[in-house]
Amino acid sequence: MTDPAFLVVAAVTIIGAIMAIEARDLVYGAAALGISFLGIAGLFILLDATYVAAFQISVYIGAVVVLILFTVMLVGPAKGEAPMEHKRASLFAAVLVSMFLGIGGSLASANAFPGVEVCGSGCDLQILSQTLLNNYGTQLELLSFVLVAAVIGALTLAKTEKA
């Protein structure tokens, strides 16, 4: 029996993601992306990882979605104007995304991180910090590029829509 809370949160995540791609208005798309990220934060909470959920909200909604909204509003197309289709670019993006998903998936598989204990509700802050900084320092630094990626992505999105 699947947890009904999981079904609801997963549905919110997937519907939000689909709306983010399919929305005609870029502002609605960005807001739907935010809802999808909220769903992912909910998944983290269901996995008893509230700490990760808090940072998921603050980084991905508080920074990434805001950056996208900001760029779209400043340099994007006017409200109601439909974005142009980019068949080749979307194919390229799909290949790129699936490559990253593959790499991320293989990294996130059970074999990739041996000896990791789930940091649940009774987790010790010191052990968590030591694990993060000693064992996964490089990955942590790499993840911090996510904001740079968001800035570049938002600018590209707004630019190509205009052309």
Added chain:
Amino acid sequence: MVDLPPDPIQMTIAMITSPLFLKVAIFPGLTSIGIIAAILTWLDRKITARVQLRIGPQYVSPFGGILQSFADLIKLAFKELIIPEKADRFFFILAPVFGLVLGAGLIALIPFSPETLISNVEVGLPVFLAFVTLSPTLVLLAGWSANSKYPFIGGLRSLFQQTGYEIPLWLSSIGVVMLAGSFNLTKIVQAQSTGWFILPQLLGAIIFLVTSVAEQERIPFDLPEAEPEIIMGWQAEYPGFLFLAAQGAGFVKLYAFSALFATIYLGGYLGPGPQFLGLFWSLFKTTIMIVLVILLRGAFGRVRLDQLLKYGWTLLLGLAIINIAITYFLIEGFPAI
């Protein structure tokens, strides 16, 4: 024998008399938040007026016009909702309402006493700050959706302001977490039984206070709703009830941030006397912080956006990092020179 379904009336009674429901519905939950936000509106006007040698609200009750804000609340709630023709109705309505809900949700994380706590989240402090990061997004959406000049400028200002204060706000609270060894707000309060964190964390507390005032969009950091420049900024187009929600969210956040400051720096519910006085102490400290923040409004002028960004990224960020270094040495001992 077939089990009879439980009596719906008894179930309802059992539900509304359960402690959690009472906490969510009455104190520290919804009812008290509404009343406190209304009283804070009055307090804000009265204190600002007294600082400026005016009288402030006076007529709407024998007690210094304390019912003035309730009268305004009723007036605003019954006004006609006029939504601008060119506005984006969905976000125009959603943004202030969701902002009010978020502000009220912050209160659920604050331990007013060991028992008076709705949700004891293990990582309460980051969850609180994470909720808070959502509000500039909503302000931007609100400003954009009104499809009007001043609201949009206000929304953009809110966003610029966030980039200035957000990082110092998070970094300044790290000192507390280092001293307490936990993100849990109840554990942070208990860790202060040997001494309030305001003493070892004086620098961090000042940065936290400054950045949290910036987050609440209060003078001297009320750029997104600067009345003389951009006529209430992102709230300019809001009618009746939605204006009430937008304004109310600001006062609920004032309450929540003051309560958080009292919790992480001033020992929360700790204080002299028997344990049942804990609720009194936490509310007393919260009130002191609220009055202090309101007094700032009477004492300072508004900063410019470039000043806020400059000092946020240089002075406040630098001091926050210095504060973390000081806290490290406080824990590990100062190196012998």
